[in-house]
Amino acid sequence: MSIVKAVKRNSEVESSTHKGLTEKDAKRKFEMHGPNTLASRKKNSVLKILLDQFSDFMVLILLASTAISAFMGEVTESVTIIAIVVINAILGFIQEYRTEQTLEALKNLAAPAAKVIRDGKMSVIPAENIVPGDLIVLEAGDRVPADSLLIESNNLQVDESLLTGESVAVDKGTEHSRKKSLSVSDKKDAVYMGTIVTRGRAKASVYSTGMNTEMGKIADMIQNIEDDATPLQKRLDFLGKFIAYSCIIICAVVSVTGILRGESLFTMLLAGISLAVAAVPEGLPAIVTIALALGVQRMLKRNALIRKLPAVETLGCASVICSDKTGTLTENRMTVRKLYAGESMVELSGSGYSTDGIFTIKGKQVDPQKISALKQALEICGLCNNAIISRTSYKTNGAFGRIKALFSKPERIEINGDPTEGALLIAAAKGGMTEDALGKAYFRIDELPFDSDRKCMSVVCSNHKGEVFAFTKGAPDIIINKCSRVLTSVGIKEITPVIRKSLMDINDSMAGEALRVLAVAFKKMDSRDYKQDDIEKDLVFAGLAGMIDPPRKEAVEAV
Numbered sequence: 299m300s301i302v303k304a305v306k307r308n309s310e311v312e313s314s315t316h317k318g319l320t321e322k323d324a325k326r327k328f329e330m331h332g333p334n335t336l337a338s339r340k341k342n343s344v345l346k347i348l349l350d351q352f353s354d355f356m357v358l359i360l361l362a363s364t365a366i367s368a369f370m371g372e373v374t375e376s377v378t379i380i381a382i383v384v385i386n387a388i389l390g391f392i393q394e395y396r397t398e399q400t401l402e403a404l405k406n407l408a409a410p411a412a413k414v415i416r417d418g419k420m421s422v423i424p425a426e427n428i429v430p431g432d433l434i435v436l437e438a439g440d441r442v443p444a445d446s447l448l449i450e451s452n453n454l455q456v457d458e459s460l461l462t463g464e465s466v467a468v469d470k471g472t473e474h475s476r477k478k479s480l481s482v483s484d485k486k487d488a489v490y491m492g493t494i495v496t497r498g499r500a501k502a503s504v505y506s507t508g509m510n511t512e513m514g515k516i517a518d519m520i521q522n523i524e525d526d527a528t529p530l531q532k533r534l535d536f537l538g539k540f541i542a543y544s545c546i547i548i549c550a551v552v553s554v555t556g557i558l559r560g561e562s563l564f565t566m567l568l569a570g571i572s573l574a575v576a577a578v579p580e581g582l583p584a585i586v587t588i589a590l591a592l593g594v595q596r597m598l599k600r601n602a603l604i605r606k607l608p609a610v611e612t613l614g615c616a617s618v619i620c621s622d623k624t625g626t627l628t629e630n631r632m633t634v635r636k637l638y639a640g641e642s643m644v645e646l647s648g649s650g651y652s653t654d655g656i657f658t659i660k661g662k663q664v665d666p667q668k669i670s671a672l673k674q675a676l677e678i679c680g681l682c683n684n685a686i687i688s689r690t691s692y693k694t695n696g697a698f699g700r701i702k703a704l705f706s707k708p709e710r711i712e713i714n715g716d717p718t719e720g721a722l723l724i725a726a727a728k729g730g731m732t733e734d735a736l737g738k739a740y741f742r743i744d745e746l747p748f749d750s751d752r753k754c755m756s757v758v759c760s761n762h763k764g765e766v767f768a769f770t771k772g773a774p775d776i777i778i779n780k781c782s783r784v785l786t787s788v789g790i791k792e793i794t795p796v797i798r799k800s801l802m803d804i805n806d807s808m809a810g811e812a813l814r815v816l817a818v819a820f821k822k823m824d825s826r827d828y829k830q831d832d833i834e835k836d837l838v839f840a841g842l843a844g845m846i847d848p849p850r851k852e853a854v855e856a857v
Contacts, residue, residue: 318415318433327429334428334444334507336517347394351387354531356538356583386583389591412443415501432504438497438684439714442489445511446502448472453747454498455716456489458482461512465630465847466814467496467716469750482512496716497684498747534586628847631713632721634679635813635848638804639841640671640787646725649848651687651711655728666729671785673729675841678818680726680736682757682769685715687723687733718814721845722771740767743826746833748772754780756833758823766823768833774805774842777817781839790838805842813844 319327342350352361360383368376412425413435420435425443428434434446436454448454448470455467462483474487482490489495489502491511508514556566593610621627629650637644637657644664648655657666666672689711713720723733740759743766748755754772761767770777778801784793791797808815819837 317418319429319431320417324416324427324429324432327431328427331429331507333426335426336514337509344395348387348391350394351390352383354534354538354583356534356541357383357386359538359542360583383583386587389587393591393594413437413440428504428507430504430507434502434504436489436495436500436502438495438499440495442491442493442495444504444508445488445490445506446504447474448487448489448500448502450501452499453749454500455496455748457494457496457717458490459630460492460494461490461516465628465632465717467718470498470500497719530586628849630717630847632717632814632845633848634721634725634843634845636808636811636844637672637675637725637841638808638844639675640669640785642669642672642787643804644672646728648728651713651720651724653687653711653724653727653732657729669787671787671841673731674785674820675818675843676726676729676731677736678769678771678820678840679722679843680731680733681740681742681759682755682771682818683719683723683726685713685719685723687720687727688712688714718816718845722816722843725843744830744833746830752776752834754834758828758833760826766826766828767820768823768837769818769820770834770837771816771818774815774817775802777819777837778802778805778839780834781819781837783837784839785841793839801839801842808842808844811844813846815842815844817842 352358360379364376364379364383410425411422412428413420414423414428415433415435428444432444433449434443436442442456449472451470451472454470456470457465457467459465464483468483468486470486470489472487489500491507491513506512506514509518552569553563553566556569557563590610597610631650633649634646637646642659644666645658646655647658657664657672664672666676713723726736727733740761742757742759744758746752746756752772753776754770756768756770758766758768770780778798781793783790784797784801805815805817818840820840821837823833
């Protein structure tokens, strides 16, 4: 069934683009479809985790040896063996219980709340109460609560890296495709559970919830993966069976030999059993568990959780690792690395959303405030931007908080909005053009939002002198063709065919370094009385910004 048909079926007559479902219909659908949550793996009870420590074949052999030793009156040996088994079980139990508790705390994939329209009124409800047919309202920063079809859309962009692995936000709209079997990344009229709205506003009709969503399908595939024995478990199981069969053979051979020599049957059975018990390596399970536990602790220091102890050895046997790139090997935080402005290629240090960084030209540090062309390019990066820098300060109340502050960064920086715009905003802040500084210098009058046809975005701002400027950013080939002049180190010049080609060559060179390149431009408006069609004409080229999703510092060492 297509998405559009599913929406029509779910909405029926009961949901419209204005009123949404009634509370009565929503309750009925909730009873029919259940909560909008992802089914999780059944949590192992404390008792099951404990009992699993005694399920290994070698441990079973040791328990059998304990019983036989006790029966034969070897109390000291039986107590020793049972102590080894208990210590082994405690070590394994503690490690696996801690990991289970940690994993339980990490379950936070779905949106905790959602804006929904019911009975014509918008309200905020828990995301788990969303049902098919509901009308939801999405704004920048929202996490999509369920798979939905867009009904209204205004300049909407969504970060789908959770599903597709692509860190670049995707443009969304209400135009429905007639093609069948489109992939998630190709469905421009639908938004999916767990993805994040980076720009714009929309209204959408829910067509799938819970385990029927794309996120749910992934969760179902993960849950249906059967656990296979690790190489170590297979070898220990083989060793345990080999010892068991060897003990039986030893017992039989010793008993038969003694009986043939005239010894009593009971005496020979006891002798055979004693030899068999002596052949069992009592300390092996404990030694293996301790070695694996040490490996788990080393992995934990690298922020890797190991749920089952034997998995440590499995990782040691791996020869090829297949990993997702975005957010795993990379930071999933776009970062401006190079800026071309005033005929110079400027390199920026720092990564992620830290506003600390220096600007260098040919290895020499420069002050962007003293280079007019570079300062202008950074101003455009900060002004022609809808992202917001969010700073969360750590609490330093009490002695413990003050001590923690000495060894931690005073605040955590996050970006609300499009990751690409966030990268430009951070680059501007590194050069001293912070949001506060730009907000005091300029006031936004108008905006031409980005769209896939124009491939650019423009804002119109006024400064404290009353001067009006247009600032534009977008695809380099589009912006360069809209420019008639270029800002150089000595002022503004006319763009010649040679200069235009040179700028495109620089763009190609930056793109060849795996950088995502955007061009920035500006122009001074004659007055506030302007036509929107004239905003993006006769621009002055200011520069090129090259950004990349940088690899994590620990990625090389981890791989």
